[in-house]
Amino acid sequence: QVRLVESGGGLVQPGGSLRLSCAASGRIFMIAAMGWYRQAPGKERELVAEITSTGTRNYLDSVKGRFTISRDNAKNTVYLQMNSLKPEDTAVYYCNVDEVAGPAAGYWGQGTQVTVSS
Numbered sequence: 001q002v003r004l005v006e007s008g009g010g011l012v013q014p015g016g017s018l019r020l021s022c023a024a025s026g027r028i029f030m031i032a033a034m035g036w037y038r039q040a041p042g043k044e045r046e047l048v049a050e051i052t053s054t055g056t057r058n059y060l061d062s063v064k065g066r067f068t069i070s071r072d073n074a075k076n077t078v079y080l081q082m083n084s085l086k087p088e089d090t091a092v093y094y095c096n097v098d099e100v101a102g103p104a105a106g107y108w109g110q111g112t113q114v115t116v117s118s
Contacts (some may be wrong), residue, residue, distance in 0.1 A: 003107075012116055017081070017085065036048045089114060
């Protein structure tokens with residue numbers, strides 16, 4: 001079993017920045033992709049950013065140029081640096097980790113609230 005612990009959410013004014021972290025621990029053989037999803041009230045969960053084991057990154061169009069995903073393989077940790085935040089970025093952000101011996105849907109973090117408001 002793999003456990004994910006997220007941190008870094010909070011309240012920020014428009015234009016501000018936040019950095020999310022997600023650390024994986026437990027029975028880890030090898031982590032393939034790591035990603036961040038978000039879900040706003042009344043909306044479906046959507047993929048915000050993902051990074052593969054080789055470092056390939058993919059982003060939701062609306063966050064390109066503002067968000068940066070990175071990972072520290074030695075620490076089994078993925079980060080999401082969010083700059084120039086907008087009110088529409090407000091959501092619960094979830095970390096997802098694809099461990100090669102784990103479930104097809106990956107492991108999920110508990111979620112961290114990001115609120116962008118003046």
